[in-house]
Amino acid sequence: MASHGVRGRSGGRPTLEEVAARAGVGRGTVSRVINGSPRVSDATRAAVEAAVAELGYVPNTAARALAANRTDAIALVVPEPETRFFAEPYFSDMLKGVGSELSETEMQLLLIFAGSDRERERLAQYLAAHRVDGVLLVSVHADDPLPDLLTQLEIPAVISGPRSAAEPLASVDSDNYGGARSAVEHLLSRGRGHIAHITGHLAVYGAQRRVDGYRDALREAGHEVDEGLIEPGDFTEEGGRRAMAELLRRRPDVDAVFAASDVTAAGASQILRETGRRIPDDVALVGYDDSAIARHMEPPLTSVRQPIEEMGRAMIDLLLTEIADRRPAASRGLERHQVVLATELVERRSS
Amino acid sequence: MASHGVRGRSGGRPTLEEVAARAGVGRGTVSRVINGSPRVSDATRAAVEAAVAELGYVPNTAARALAANRTDAIALVVPEPETRFFAEPYFSDMLKGVGSELSETEMQLLLIFAGSDRERERLAQYLAAHRVDGVLLVSVHADDPLPDLLTQLEIPAVISGPRSAAEPLASVDSDNYGGARSAVEHLLSRGRGHIAHITGHLAVYGAQRRVDGYRDALREAGHEVDEGLIEPGDFTEEGGRRAMAELLRRRPDVDAVFAASDVTAAGASQILRETGRRIPDDVALVGYDDSAIARHMEPPLTSVRQPIEEMGRAMIDLLLTEIADRRPAASRGLERHQVVLATELVERRSS
DNA sequence: ATCACTTGTGGGAGCGCTCCCACACTACCT
DNA sequence: AGGTAGTGTGGGAGCGCTCCCACAAGTGAT
Known part of the structure; x- marks a missing residue:
């Protein structure tokens, strides 16, 4: 000092x-x-x-910002109320990655919550005033207007979890397709023959990719895909219960379930238990996220882990590049920037 | 829009x-x-x-900042690693209060973690560059150089939990003295005659105030204060275990314990259970903070609740006043700004 | 009619930088 | 010797505001 x-x-x-x-x-x-x-x-x-x-x-940062037309600050925008932010380790891990990568630079990180309409209004003003050089967008819904606003304002942005295969914004994601495959391949290797899939909210692109991975894994192992074994869920616990009940009704011989999230798996496990099925003896169960809930379930849940901290780091890298190029990826045409990180299957006693 | x-x-x-x-x-x-x-x-x-x-x-904020010499931003500085920030509901509640009060204004809130030395170094630079109009300091240790740095830089600041009775900075605190009194009075009303106190880390001013409250409550009820019933702790679970064991050794007839934090109470309860004592039958237990742990203990813990969200709001009010006055409280001499908010005893089955 | 305010308005100066042009100087070719 | 680069440097212009002085116009007392 x-x-x-x-x-x-x-x-x-x-x-x-x-x-x-x-x-x-x-x-x-x-x-x-x-x-x-x-x-x-x-x-x-x-x-x-x-x-x-x-x-x-x-x-004097203000003078520099005025003269050079940059702010040396980026925003991490969380389109959720604070409560969820604190509740889910996802954000904490993400922040850790972002922070560590950013500490190499002179950039300042702002944490902005945009859960309520009022907060979103403020955020819009904030962005319109170009008070940040770039934006990190986490956990965005498919119909969120924020990404388009950013494109329109020509503010460099990186999104975690592209909204589609044609996501115009730079994005970082984990390998949902590969993660789903590894889960299904694991269940196959355990000798399961009737593997069901409770999907995530299908408006979320990552949920679709998990279904793709599920299908392809089965197909490549020589199994025919039974569409009746695919039940739509929505990432919630209640959705997991509903879907599991429906699956049991339709395909009582199911002997394994790959759920699109740990929370969903928790819901499914309740129904399995209530209907007298043992995990993993009667039905093996695999979740997704490797969240705290996975470790605390009984039996502990096999789950697909995403390298969230690393994703945070990758987002910063992408964003800094975007900022250096001074144009959002959208206007660069084909040369889109997408990073996909590998997942890892964490085996526990539920499978 | x-x-x-x-x-x-x-x-x-x-x-x-x-x-x-x-x-x-x-x-x-x-x-x-x-x-x-x-x-x-x-x-x-x-x-x-x-x-x-x-x-x-x-x-254009930069131009305005340059011309008017203000930034319209304030920082919430957390001198802890992110991990603790997310783990403790304290911060989440504080942030909620701060955010809601700030949403009335044009001020921008920055969240700054200063856990590691490196982060502190960055923060010092940041403050030296006067990139914020004011600072909110939460959970500061008595020997932290940050408050003095702020005074020296003449940056308006409000501290949560004054470091001493003579805290030069504006401060917001809950009524530690009164909270401790209410806990002890509650135990007295339950007919307990040998009430022990496991203190917090005594370098923390609030912990001292709780001891004062404990003493005065006993004294005013006509009891003599037995110094042997006061055992120093440090707000941690391990400290609670250690202190409880020591108390039992020294004063086996203790029939109530007022712990300076819920975590400490949790530690104490373990020892009580291990030594075959029932709560509250043999030993009544009261904690402090009314955190999640209090609700989840067995039996649920009676605890002193602090209005944290309200404290956040009060801090913003004070800080905005300070900023409007354009001088830190320190230079205003006697006219110090201190706000003390009342606590509330939440009775549960442990007492 | 004169003076003294008050109210509303325009615009110069200046905040502390970055950007970039101009220029001095050197070095190395022809 | 003249040309042609390159290298290091100084300083003007300008970023988009706020602050404040100047001043016109209106109001009301004397």
């Missing part, structure tokens, strides 16, 4: 000009040193750095 | 100047309208507002 001769003659903070005067150079040169330009001689740079240290100079 | 003729002729965002031209007035007048000055005639104001709407004008 610079602790030298703070507070210049005027009592205010020292300016670039004052540093320049002290170092006996021009304003431009100090600016170059501050911004790490290579076009400065070593001697001059040393002199400027000394002056900076002596005066305790800290650049 | 203003959705009118966005994007002026130049393709960039419209400026004050352009709004002024369009409304047929001067720059100053537009500025006055934007900032709600009363010194504008109704007709002019209407004309300007129309121009603003037509152009979709949004003020």
